[in-house]
């Protein structure tokens with residue numbers, strides 16, 4: 250007996266209409282070109298490297314001098330190839346962290362590699378190597394700067410923009426600009442000129458996504474590699490402001506209270522319950538940022554904390570496989586190389602990612618579903634031991650699906666539900682644990698409007 254496949258989005262839709270004013274409003278929220286490109290390349294790496302690597306700290310003190318940057322050389326080729334072996338398609342380098350030390354030869358400060366004993370421009374070395382090995386290059390530039398005397402004055406906004414201009418002009422194409430909201434509790438009160446920063450990025454690198462304190466990519470809300478049970482990319486616009494304003498002490502109270510209603514850490518950011526109440530919605534997909542080891546920066550005594558390939562793969566399923574992107578931090582050591590433990594883990598992790606789609610049973614491109622497609626059924630040619638199902642909505646038409654079940658058809662013809670969830674979005678990877686079956690069925694129970702599915706794949 251088929252387990253109520255007939256009760257689906259085409260008729261019941263859990264009581265929600267398929268077309269009305271609200272529906273129009275929900276499904277009109279779609280990704281722009283840059284965000285679409287991001288969804289096509291959802292796994293990339295962070296490189297935290299700089300003054301903190303030399304001093305073996307997580308945050309600087311603001312009192313470091315160029316002499317403290319004792320790193321003698323770096324092997325950018327090894328950095329990029331180790332990261333590439335894991336299947337990552339880009340690298341975001343901490344060009345300046347909170348300590349203020351610049352990894353490029355900036356004209357606007359004497360606190361950079363130029364005045365240290367290091368011979369070369371690290372941003373150039375890494376960005377050139379990314380081009381050589383065919384992966385994207387991105388920039389992290391910390392707004393909070395413990396070292397620069399201009400911090401806290403208007404001149405700092407000019408300084409920051411000058412530095413952004415250098416980074417976004419002299420180092421080729423930049424795929425992502427990462428603005429960190431972190432700021433020490435004792436930092437001087439200061440309002441960053443965010444709009445000016447954003448306009449500059451748009452002008453100099455129109456194809457770059459601006460992350461975290463920016464309008465294009467949302468912080469998932471933790472640094473532990475976790476995502477929500479249901480990740481939605483259509484969320485209240487107020488969320489775009491939250492990372493910037495929450496930490497900004499100069500916001501007035503009323504505004505801060507309103508924005509606090511939607512915090513990056515909240516569990517539900519985009520269910521129907523949330524979006525129904527919000528007049529202003531935007532496409533703001535989540536990025537999971539997590540380090541391969543305990544700290545963001547390298548430290549000898551954390552070599553034991555390198556995550557296993559299995560742990561990394563779980564994080565991958567939980568991010569890329571759960572409608573998020575993954576930004577995995579891989580910090581090189583003070584010897585200028587990525588430690589062999591991390592190198593090994595990355596390589597095996599890359600193999601595990603490949604194994605998901607290695608052995609396809611059926612892969613089908615679908616498109617917009619009609620009233621006849623309440624459920625989609627597959628009969629395999631022979632008994633299969635399924636490992637994964639991978640489903641993608643065509644997000645050019647927004648994120649629509651709100652409730653679905655996945656069944657497998659056992660050898661005796663009976664169906665067994667192996668998965669139930671609410672959100673799909675850009676990509677949902679569903680582990681099926683080698684279950685023997687002769688078919689499978691996806692039943693969409695609820696959708697904001699008729700579902701538009703890019704593809705469904707079953708893999709053994």
Ligand code: FUL
Pocket residue numbers: 307429430431538545
């Ligand atoms: C945080 C920073 O304070 C950490 O040092 C690290 O850069 C992480 C990615 O963001 O906010």
